[in-house]
Amino acid sequence: xxxxxxxxxxxxxxxxxxxxxxxxxxxxxxxxxxxxxxxxxxxxxxxxxxxxxxxxxxxxxxxxxxxxxxxxxxxxxxxxxxxxxxxxxxxxxxxxxxxxxxxxxxxxxxxxxxxxxxxxxxxxxxxxxxxxxxxxxxxxxxxxxxxxxxxxxxxxxxxxxxxxxxxxxxxxxxxxxxxxxxxxxxxxxxxxxxxxxxxxxxxxxxxxxxxxxxxxxxxxxxxxxxxxxxxxxxxxxxxxxxxxxxxxxxxxxxxxxxxxxxxxxxxxxxxxxxxxxxxxxxxxxxxxxxxxxxxx
Numbered sequence: 001x002x003x004x005x006x007x008x009x010x011x012x013x014x015x016x017x018x019x020x021x022x023x024x025x026x027x028x029x030x031x032x033x034x035x036x037x038x039x040x041x042x043x044x045x046x047x048x049x050x051x052x053x054x055x056x057x058x059x060x061x062x063x064x065x066x067x068x069x070x071x072x073x074x075x076x077x078x079x080x081x082x083x084x085x086x087x088x089x090x091x092x093x094x095x096x097x098x099x100x101x102x103x104x105x106x107x108x109x110x111x112x113x114x115x116x117x118x119x120x121x122x123x124x125x126x127x128x129x130x131x132x133x134x135x136x137x138x139x140x141x142x143x144x145x146x147x148x149x150x151x152x153x154x155x156x157x158x159x160x161x162x163x164x165x166x167x168x169x170x171x172x173x174x175x176x177x178x179x180x181x182x183x184x185x186x187x188x189x190x191x192x193x194x195x196x197x198x199x200x201x202x203x204x205x206x207x208x209x210x211x212x213x214x215x216x217x218x219x220x221x222x223x224x225x226x227x228x229x230x231x232x233x234x235x236x237x238x239x240x241x242x243x244x245x246x247x248x249x250x251x252x253x254x255x256x257x258x259x260x261x262x263x264x265x266x267x268x269x270x271x272x273x274x275x276x277x278x279x280x281x282x283x284x285x286x287x288x289x290x291x292x293x294x295x296x
Contacts, residue, residue, distance in 0.1 A: 003286040010050040013063055015041075017071050025120065035105040035113035036120075040078045042096045048073040048190040051215075051287060055194025055208050058280045065131055066197045069142055072124035073190050076150050079117035080186075082110055084159070118150075134197055142193045149189035158182025162247065170248045176262075178248065179220040180213065187216030191284075207273050211284065214270035219291050221263040224249035228256060231295065263292050 018040065027033040049070035053063045063070075085092040085100040086107060092100055102110035125146060129139045148154055158181030165178065191212030195205045228251050250259040270288050274281040 003283060003290075006283055006286075007050060007290075010053050010063065011046045013067070014046045014049045014053075014071060014074065017067050018074060021071065021120075021124065027116070031105065031109055032112055032116060035101055035109050036116055038098075038104060038113070039082050039095065039101050040075070040117065042098050044074065044078070044096065046074060047287075048077055048187060051187065051190040051212065051284075052194040054283045054287060055191045055212075056198040057194075058208070058277050058284065059195065059198035059200050059204070061198040065134065066128070066194050068124045068127040068131065069139075069146075069193055069197060070190075072121040072146070073186065073193075075117045075121035075124065076146070076155075077186065079114040079121070080150075080155060080159075082114040082117070086110060089159075089163075121146075128197060131197075133199075138196055138199070141196055145189050145192060145196070149185040154181055154185030154189075155183075158185065165248045167246045168248075170253070172250060172253045172262075175248050175250055175253055176217065179250070180217045183220035183223070184213050184216030187219055188213035191215070204276065207276055211270045211273035211288075214266045214273065215288055215291060218263045218266035218270065218288075221250050221259055221266070222292055222294065224251045225256060225259055225263070226295070227251075260292075267292055 022033075022037055022040065025033075027036070049067075052066050052070040052073060056063070056066045081095060082101045084090050085095055086102055093103055094100060100110075101113055105113070122143065125143050126139065128134055128142065129136055150156065152160075158178050161174075161178045162182055165174070170178070188209060189212065192205060192209040195208040200208065227249070250262055253259075254262060267288050271285055274284055277284075
């Protein structure tokens with residue numbers, strides 16, 4: 001199967017599962033429900049859930065094995081976008097070419113929508129115990145790992161570093177730590193939980209985790225490159241923000257060529273982590289190439 005077809009079919013399956021889940025969810029307020037769906041169904045690539053699925057498929061497990069947890073990752077990612085766009089954070093008016101949640105529903109509802117998406121994610125993580133062949137122990141490991149990746153020791157902690165570091169010049173090592181936490185942690189755990197739920201050995205789970213962490217750090221560096229030189233019509237949001245707000249990035253620290261080179265190094269490390277899996281990891285290698293070659 002060609003990679004474009006592979007990615008499209010996994011994305012479509014994730015989209016269908018999310019739509020069904022949101023339709024069946026008991027949400028006590030119609031405005032809140034609309035706000036949750038506003039950003040969730042605004043055209044995301046579904047990169048993180050596809051990564052989890054692809055990781056599981058390396059170990060000969062189908063997408064149904066990881067689908068609830070994979071979709072939970074998308075809910076977490078979406079909550080982070082809703083909150084990142086708030087005036088108190090990045091203050092963005094558009095996301096994926098559409099008005100951001102707080103511009104449509106107001107700040108209070110946008111905050112609550114993010115809270116609700118995060119909470120729903122842990123419901124989905126727990127539902128993975130209903131999948132035949134998945135053990136309670138695996139699900140508990142996944143819940144713990146995802147909580148660590150999206151909390152103070154991961155994504156939220158990286159965002160705090162980003163906020164506190166604005167206007168203060170960080171060195172490249174500090175910036176890479178920021179990138180690894182802010183973006184790399186959730187992408188890293190996406191690959192990890194795919195391996196865990198597929199029943200991979202500890203050694204293989206560790207290799208998949210290394211792949212995901214390197215991939216995620218490269219993803220953030222690529223984002224910063226796109227902020228500097230990308231096309232706003234393709235990105236669907238305002239660019240050149242990092243320079244205007246004096247935010248730290250490897251583009252600022254190393255220049256465009258230096259940042260691109262560092263992203264390529266991380267992608268090389270990610271691919272080396274896949275070597276034990278041979279041809280079974282081909283789609284994961286293609287996902288890695290997508291990270292540094294994407295235009296949005």
